[in-house]
Amino acid sequence: MEWITVDDLNDIATGATLLGTGGGGDPFVGKLMALQALQKYGPVKVLSVDELDDEAMVMPVGAIGAPSVSNEKIAAEEEIFAPVEALKDFFQEKTQAIMPIEIGGGNSLLPIACAAKMGLPIVDADAMGRAFPESQMVTFFLKGYQPEVVAMADSQGNRVIYYPKNGEWSEKIARSITDVMGGNANMVDNVFPGKVVKECGIRGTLSLAKKIGETLFRLTDSAAPVDGLLDMLQGYSLFEGKINHIERNVEGGFTRGRTTLTGINKNKDEELEVLFQNELLLAKKNGTVVASTPDLICALDHETGRPITTETLRYGARVHMIALPCDPKWRTTRGIEVAGPKYFGYDIDYVPVENLMGDNANV
Numbered sequence: 001m002e003w004i005t006v007d008d009l010n011d012i013a014t015g016a017t018l019l020g021t022g023g024g025g026d027p028f029v030g031k032l033m034a035l036q037a038l039q040k041y042g043p044v045k046v047l048s049v050d051e052l053d054d055e056a057m058v059m060p061v062g063a064i065g066a067p068s069v070s071n072e073k074i075a076a077e078e079e080i081f082a083p084v085e086a087l088k089d090f091f092q093e094k095t096q097a098i099m100p101i102e103i104g105g106g107n108s109l110l111p112i113a114c115a116a117k118m119g120l121p122i123v124d125a126d127a128m129g130r131a132f133p134e135s136q137m138v139t140f141f142l143k144g145y146q147p148e149v150v151a152m153a154d155s156q157g158n159r160v161i162y163y164p165k166n167g168e169w170s171e172k173i174a175r176s177i178t179d180v181m182g183g184n185a186n187m188v189d190n191v192f193p194g195k196v197v198k199e200c201g202i203r204g205t206l207s208l209a210k211k212i213g214e215t216l217f218r219l220t221d222s223a224a225p226v227d228g229l230l231d232m233l234q235g236y237s238l239f240e241g242k243i244n245h246i247e248r249n250v251e252g253g254f255t256r257g258r259t260t261l262t263g264i265n266k267n268k269d270e271e272l273e274v275l276f277q278n279e280l281l282l283a284k285k286n287g288t289v290v291a292s293t294p295d296l297i298c299a300l301d302h303e304t305g306r307p308i309t310t311e312t313l314r315y316g317a318r319v320h321m322i323a324l325p326c327d328p329k330w331r332t333t334r335g336i337e338v339a340g341p342k343y344f345g346y347d348i349d350y351v352p353v354e355n356l357m358g359d360n361a362n363v
Helices: 006-019 027-041 077-088 110-118 167-180 194-200 205-218 225-233 333-339 353-357
Strands: 044-047 057-065 095-100 150-153 159-162 184-188 236-251 254-263 271-277 279-285 288-292 296-301 318-324
Touching: 006 027, 006 205, 006 296, 027 110, 044 110, 057 077, 057 110, 057 167, 057 194, 077 110, 077 150, 077 159, 077 184, 095 110, 150 167, 159 167, 167 184, 205 225, 225 236, 225 318, 236 271, 236 279, 236 288, 236 353, 279 296, 288 353, 318 353
Parallel strands: 057 095
Antiparallel strands: 057 184, 150 159, 150 184, 236 254, 236 318, 254 271, 271 279, 279 288, 296 318
16 A cells, blocks of 8 residues: 555545454544545555654654544544644654554544645554553553653644653543543654654554455455455454443543343354443453453444444444454563553453464354
8 A cells, every 4th residue: 555545545444443443533533534634635655664764753643532522522624733733843853754543443544634734644554553542552662662742632722742751641641631621632642763663563554454444345245244354364253142231431531331242143142241441352251251452352243244333332233243363562461561451450361362262263
């Protein structure tokens, strides 16, 4: 993928929503923003990580807050670009590219809009390989890099720049500011030179999102679109079921909740419980853990295979839950400490999904 045009947006939005594990912002809103920017400013050049200049700066762009709020408060164009504008004068070094901070529905598309307006390329990489709810849950943090400066902006025209002690403090401060800003904000943090992105970035994730989207659209009319997708991704079928309960609450700048499914087809007479904090984090079938963060848990429409966000889970919906192995960077001791189940308060040890599922891959 050398350029991103308006023709690529549907595929990228669909694939990024799947990789976002239920979070990462609303893909429809993000797609509209990216579409408007591409139509107004033209296509965006895509750079591979290896094409980056070692010394020039890369700016990760994204939104922070509860998806429940961001769906109600759609950001204006000025709001999206304000954090980048706020930091332009801070860095004397040339900013060479924009990058998604995570691969999630809206947060993969906002950087495209930003890159189009700024006339900058976008990097085919991110710092999570999925979406996570907290801003220190990035591969830069795993390697010991800390954000030097953070910029945030809201719908009222407020801009905030702060200098956190480390990534954990950055998250605490950002979450408090987000609450004051009404529950969501746009943000730039973890601005590092190309050589650090080469060391820490999870490569090719925009291209992967596009490939997933292309695959799902190609399989739309097939008898088993989810099976075809699992074959491509080497993923795991966790559960086929119908949602019989859903609860969501906005607290502390997150959308937290749980959903339960009653089994259908091969899972008849079984039950699945899934817990989430913006993203789907833990799945238990009949009380036994079958997948957990940092592996990816994804909710798909049972008929079409299209990904479903935690905000669009609805009572009575027929859902196919799948799981994908996370990037190896998250399976290190440090990665599990930062984003494993115990960090989120689940009293279980992380076990890779392929070990939990045994021989049930691609089924």
